[in-house]
Amino acid sequence: MAEKIVVDSNYYTLTQDWEPEDFQSYQAMKEDDYWSPSDEQQFEAFEIGHMMFLVLDHDREKPLHHAPIGKYPQHILDIGTGKGTWAIDMADTYPSATVRGVDMFPPPVTWMPPNCVFEVDDILRDWTWREPFDFIHMRLMLGSFTPEGWDQLYKQCYDALTPGGWIEQVELDVRVHSDDGSLQEDSTLATWGDNFIGCSERAGRSLLTQETMRGAMEKAGFVDVQEKLYKIPLGPWPKDKVLKEVGQLQYAHWLAALEGWAMWLLTKFGAPSPWTKEEVQVYLSNVRAELRNPRTHAYEYWYVSDRSMGTVRGYILLIVFSRRVWARKPTEEEMANVVIKTESGV
Numbered sequence: 001m002a003e004k005i006v007v008d009s010n011y012y013t014l015t016q017d018w019e020p021e022d023f024q025s026y027q028a029m030k031e032d033d034y035w036s037p038s039d040e041q042q043f044e045a046f047e048i049g050h051m052m053f054l055v056l057d058h059d060r061e062k063p064l065h066h067a068p069i070g071k072y073p074q075h076i077l078d079i080g081t082g083k084g085t086w087a088i089d090m091a092d093t094y095p096s097a098t099v100r101g102v103d104m105f106p107p108p109v110t111w112m113p114p115n116c117v118f119e120v121d122d123i124l125r126d127w128t129w130r131e132p133f134d135f136i137h138m139r140l141m142l143g144s145f146t147p148e149g150w151d152q153l154y155k156q157c158y159d160a161l162t163p164g165g166w167i168e169q170v171e172l173d174v175r176v177h178s179d180d181g182s183l184q185e186d187s188t189l190a191t192w193g194d195n196f197i198g199c200s201e202r203a204g205r206s207l208l209t210q211e212t213m214r215g216a217m218e219k220a221g222f223v224d225v226q227e228k229l230y231k232i233p234l235g236p237w238p239k240d241k242v243l244k245e246v247g248q249l250q251y252a253h254w255l256a257a258l259e260g261w262a263m264w265l266l267t268k269f270g271a272p273s274p275w276t277k278e279e280v281q282v283y284l285s286n287v288r289a290e291l292r293n294p295r296t297h298a299y300e301y302w303y304v305s306d307r308s309m310g311t312v313r314g315y316i317l318l319i320v321f322s323r324r325v326w327a328r329k330p331t332e333e334e335m336a337n338v339v340i341k342t343e344s345g346v
């Protein structure tokens, strides 16, 4: 039988089958460090989120990434791999590469391609990988680190990439908007994002990562920085077939993820004082009720009133934003030019 788990005191490598119980103490130890739980519900949310991002970029030949990493990358790293689906899909897409997925929590996988490896570790600790990476990927890591933690992480990525190698990050904005201003300003959904951003800022780990990541990458020395902003429907209201599917997936993603997002942040950093579990539950019921409002689901809906019956344009077109940024470590030649220019004072 293949090796089950390689254990090295604080460092684990999942190579084949493993039992979740093996990690319970590790999970308990880390529970207080991070806003999102690692449970079945969250893993389901990660899976739906993964599908949503793939459908969103359905017109690309390789929707898993935008960085031009060539046909035969050798070493790829997925930081905060979650359920590990992106890493597994990348390993299938690039048989030439070893794809490492690292997370504080072990992904619930029972099978992975032979060129995919999962490791359980805190990414801010010293990295021990020997081979330089061609590509480092992160998705939905918002609110994971303090600003200093992010600076450290981008530096670690920069140092671990081969010259000319790429970094890519995809993040969501937690604020909900409506496409046409139809979301009432005092609704729970309209205020939800700022409520969470407030909690995350009191926790010292802002959820505004999608706004800060580009600058932080540039600060770390990455060049050729590019980005794409996505407007994602939340609910199946679009007429366009693909966007409708995206909206359905994003809606399912939200419903699956809501409690995990909310509980830790609100019970620890809620305003004006930390909320009780029961208060969070009531709040979440309101959010769910607003999300389920049929007006948020129908592009057009029928109404019956005293005077007339017909379609109205009173629907609420919910949207959320997501941003993808990809950037390159300078090539050796570019780095040499910088040194020459600096030395010659140009």
Ligand SMILES: C[S@@+](CC[C@H](N)C(=O)[O-])C[C@H]1O[C@@H](n2cnc3c(N)ncnc32)[C@H](O)[C@@H]1O
Pocket: 034, 036, 038, 046, 047, 049, 050, 079, 080, 081, 082, 083, 102, 103, 104, 105, 121, 122, 123, 124, 138, 139, 140, 141, 144
């Ligand atoms: C919201 S999930 C996103 C999972 C996955 N990237 C995806 O897109 O589905 C963020 C993940 O980052 C992991 N994470 C947070 N802080 C970490 C750290 N310091 N070291 C390693 N993983 C971390 C969490 O355990 C969680 O699985």
